[in-house]
Amino acid sequence: MxxxxxxxxxxxxxxxxxxxxxxxxxxxxxxxxxxxxxxxxxxxxxxxxxxxxxxxxxxxxxxxxxGRSPMAVQANNHFGIKCGGNWEGETFYKLDDDTDTLGNIIQSCFRAYATPQESFVA
CATH class of the missing domain: 1.10.8 (Helicase, Ruva Protein; domain 3)
Incomplete structure (x- = not known):
């Protein structure tokens, strides 16, 4: 129920x-x-x-x-969880909201997981 x-x-x-x-x-x-x-x-x-x-x-x-985004399909990341300073696992890069010193949008680092279930537990 x-x-x-x-x-x-x-x-x-x-x-x-x-x-x-x-x-x-x-x-x-x-x-x-x-x-x-x-x-x-x-x-x-x-x-x-x-x-x-x-x-x-x-x-x-x-x-x-x-469940169809490139990050979900290729990196099993269903929540857009970024790498952060202490992530040591696999990564997935895409343009997001990070900028360089000139204010240009650059590729952001996102966590990549072996399975989608891992992103639910992260």
């Missing part, structure tokens, strides 16, 4: 975010697939750290473009 409540809550958040443009049938199926795939790890993380699974899933959907 809890899984269905999380699913309904997540869909309501997604529907609110995309209210201006109705989602297509294929988008709905992609969301359903994403939720089915990552809900168990989101619930486990909710129990571990207290972040509601619905929020974690909604953020992952938003940040990763429904």
């Amino acid at each position: 809890r899984k269905y409540l999380v699913y309904i809550y997540l869909l309501s958040i997604y529907a609110t975010l995309g209210a201006a443009i109705p989602p297509s049938q294929s988008s709905k199926k992609i969301v359903e697939s994403y939720v089915s795939m990552y809900a168990p790890i989101a619930v486990m993380e909710m129990k571990r750290v207290g972040i509601p699974a619905s929020i974690k899933l909604a953020q992952g959907l938003l940040e990763s473009d429904l």
